[in-house]
Amino acid sequence: MEKGKISLADVSAAIAAFGCTLFTAVMVPLMYSRAGMPFSGVYTVTIVSIMLTTIAASIVTRTPLIMAPAVGLNAYIAYLVVISRGMMWGDALGIMLVSSVIFVAMMMSSLREKLLKSLPQSIRAGLMAGLGILIAVYGLIEGHIIMTSPVTLVTLGSFADPMAYLSVVGIALTMVLIVRRVRGAFIIGMAVTLVLSLIEGSFAFPKAPFMLPERFDEVALHVSFGFIADALTQGDMGAISEYLTTLLTVFLVMSFESMGMVETIKNISHDKARDDESVTSINAEKSLKASAGAGIVSALLGAGAFAPSWGSLVAVGASGRRRIVTIVSLLFLALLFCAPTAQAIAEMPAIVAAPLVVTGAMIFMNGASFALSPSLMKHGNLTESLPAFITMVAIPFTFSLSDGLGIGIIMFVILKLAAGKRSDLTPLTMIFAALWLIHWLF
Numbered sequence: 001m002e003k004g005k006i007s008l009a010d011v012s013a014a015i016a017a018f019g020c021t022l023f024t025a026v027m028v029p030l031m032y033s034r035a036g037m038p039f040s041g042v043y044t045v046t047i048v049s050i051m052l053t054t055i056a057a058s059i060v061t062r063t064p065l066i067m068a069p070a071v072g073l074n075a076y077i078a079y080l081v082v083i084s085r086g087m088m089w090g091d092a093l094g095i096m097l098v099s100s101v102i103f104v105a106m107m108m109s110s111l112r113e114k115l116l117k118s119l120p121q122s123i124r125a126g127l128m129a130g131l132g133i134l135i136a137v138y139g140l141i142e143g144h145i146i147m148t149s150p151v152t153l154v155t156l157g158s159f160a161d162p163m164a165y166l167s168v169v170g171i172a173l174t175m176v177l178i179v180r181r182v183r184g185a186f187i188i189g190m191a192v193t194l195v196l197s198l199i200e201g202s203f204a205f206p207k208a209p210f211m212l213p214e215r216f217d218e219v220a221l222h223v224s225f226g227f228i229a230d231a232l233t234q235g236d237m238g239a240i241s242e243y244l245t246t247l248l249t250v251f252l253v254m255s256f257e258s259m260g261m262v263e264t265i266k267n268i269s270h271d272k273a274r275d276d277e278s279v280t281s282i283n284a285e286k287s288l289k290a291s292a293g294a295g296i297v298s299a300l301l302g303a304g305a306f307a308p309s310w311g312s313l314v315a316v317g318a319s320g321r322r323r324i325v326t327i328v329s330l331l332f333l334a335l336l337f338c339a340p341t342a343q344a345i346a347e348m349p350a351i352v353a354a355p356l357v358v359t360g361a362m363i364f365m366n367g368a369s370f371a372l373s374p375s376l377m378k379h380g381n382l383t384e385s386l387p388a389f390i391t392m393v394a395i396p397f398t399f400s401l402s403d404g405l406g407i408g409i410i411m412f413v414i415l416k417l418a419a420g421k422r423s424d425l426t427p428l429t430m431i432f433a434a435l436w437l438i439h440w441l442f
Contacts, residue, residue, distance in 0.1 A: 080401065094224050127252070130395025130396060175361075
């Protein structure tokens with residue numbers, strides 16, 4: 001049990017962690033509101049989910065593990081699965097629920113290692129890099145910096161539009177703050193852009209900035225499996241294949257994003273525990289189980305996909321004591337009554353462009369650091385580097401994580417067989433490649 005009272009350092013760490021997590025509580029409800037869900041309802045369940053899963057995770061892991069919506073995965077689900085493909089949001093929540101249940105089952109067994117081996121590291125790197133590019137493109141479009149073109153697909157937007165230059169200022173400022181290692185860079189960048197928008201006249205606060213939480217019942221427990229049920233009843237192999245490949249994609253991204261974040265947090269935690277005996281070193285296995293469990297809770301409540309947040313990195317690195325979770329939870333509790341203000345901010349293009357673009361850049365760098373590493377670019381590793389590159393490029397150009405991932409896995413199998421490296425392929429890798437081939441052929 002932790003000793004001592006909450007110190008000023010703990011309060012500072014909690015505020016910094018809250019600031020790093022805050023933008024996800026605004027961004028993700030905006031994404032799902034554009035997919036047909038009521039903003040105030042999603043906002044309410046998101047805040048409630050953050051508090052519940054963070055408190056539960058801190059009890060299980062005995063560390064300040066802060067759970068929050070995974071921006072990248074939720075962007076894929078909201079924009080590509082629901083908006084682009086026309087799937088009902090309840091069915092998308094059903095996919096997230098099933099993925100989380102499978103994730104929990106995997107954490108309870110030895111399947112984690114088998115899954116890691118089934119999806120080559122080069123494909124995982126290409127997947128994350130491609131997802132990063134895709135999110136950044138959405139951010140640039142959202143901020144009016146680029147726009148669609150019938151000739152060149154996309155082109156530069158007009159800087160006569162205040163949204164465009166305000167978005168550029170927000171992106172540049174956020175990146176400068178990150179380079180300068182300023183905590184809360186995202187929220188500071190959003191705040192400055194908000195002030196500039198107020199001065200320019202492009203934004204105004206709502207007349208009623210606060211209200212009681214509402215529309216919880218319109219979002220929570222609305223998980224649906226109607227899409228797959230209808231497809232099975234009608235024998236629609238195309239719809240069944242689409243559902244299964246989307247499920248597989250969500251599961252893989254959810255699993256690897258959680259594993260990557262937990263691994264990073266674990267390294268920071270071990271260093272902190274070595275220097276401060278009052279800090280408990282994080283347990284990776286318990287943390288992954290907590291992350292998987294959080295996914296089940298958030299899907300049931302309608303808050304989208306959850307994972308350990310970047311706020312966890314700050315919380316563990318700056319304090320490491322789980323008592324700061326109490327402060328973080330109280331801050332989110334206060335935020336629960338700010339839905340009108342949050343919605344007004346979220347719907348301001350220039351304010352949300354920077355978080356999307358910079359989030360995309362950071363996800364891209366995590367993947368590209370491996371996918372484009374010198375060791376992979378050598379001739380002897382072309383069977384790894386080429387599939388990684390194809391995956392990374394295919395995702396933003398097809399505007400589909402699942403299609404890009406499928407192309408990469410199929411190319412990986414083809415090149416390994418062509419190079420006589422059959423031993424590099426696992427049965428699960430071959431099954432994944434076959435699933436995508438069936439999906440496209442039928």
